[in-house]
Amino acid sequence: MAEITRESPISSAEALPLDDRLYKLADAELEFLKATVDQDENSIRERVLTVQRNKEYPYPCIWAFHFVDLQMSQNPAYSMGTDVRKLALDGYPASNIVGCDLHAAYINLGHELYQDSNEKCPIWFIADDMFDIPLDNTNIEVEHKDLSDITTLSQLIGRVKYLYIGAVFHLFNESTQLAIAQRLARLVSREKGVVIFGRHQGSETPSVVSDNVWRYIS
Known part of the structure; x- marks a missing residue:
């Protein structure tokens, strides 16, 4: 099982000063x-x-x-x-x-x-926290509720056909990125045509971006 290192909180003191000119x-x-x-x-x-x-x-x-x-x-x-x-x-x-x-x-x-x-x-x-999605079926019973009754990601296990995740992977180290991918795979349906897509920072060489957020790109 991939080791999980959760995201470190960012303090307001570390935040970049807002600049309306970027709008x-x-x-x-x-x-x-x-x-x-x-x-x-x-x-x-x-x-x-x-x-x-x-x-x-x-x-x-x-x-x-x-x-x-x-x-x-x-x-x-x-x-x-x-x-x-x-x-x-x-x-x-x-x-x-x-x-x-x-x-x-x-x-x-x-x-x-x-x-x-x-x-x-x-x-x-x-x-909800995606790391709470279980990797096995022990002690979990997936109920096919109406989407408007969903309160956790675990209730979507095996039900998602198109899954978009954006600006997330680069917030975590490589081991945790694997843990994320494993949990996304739990959510998607096994029917033909399923797509997982997204947008994240990347690099040909794995490295850490030291800008107070400590993003890991790989």
Whole structure:
């Protein structure tokens, strides 16, 4: 079994200073935010800057406004639910989508940005730790609940057909990256056509990025 080293917390003192000048939206991102947040560009900007100022988990991707990037649709979060909302807007059945983050704070910030909630938003969001997904079937009974009744990732074992994971692997060392991959494999269905995809930092040579976040890229 792969050894797990959990993510080290980042203090607010280590966070990069926010810079509004980094706020630059591509045309597709602006079009999406106009459809989901507000038609007024100034209102969009202020809403995005407001949620960015939350420093509970000051990741570099928040500093760089990646939470409003349409990363999944560009694949050939720190997204705060942006990618899955774009997926639904593009026509994928929202009732078949589950979004998950370790930190409920990001889910709540996503609701603040898009002015919706789990009651209003047809996409179901949960906060859970992927390392709690068991690697065997001991003492676990997978219930095929409606997605809107899901509260843990373990309840999705064997049910996921398309699995996207973004900006996660590089937060952990190599052994823990293997542990993540093993748990993702538990979630996906065994039917033909299953896809696991994502977007992470990488390097031809495994190394650590020493920028206070200590990302491990391989």
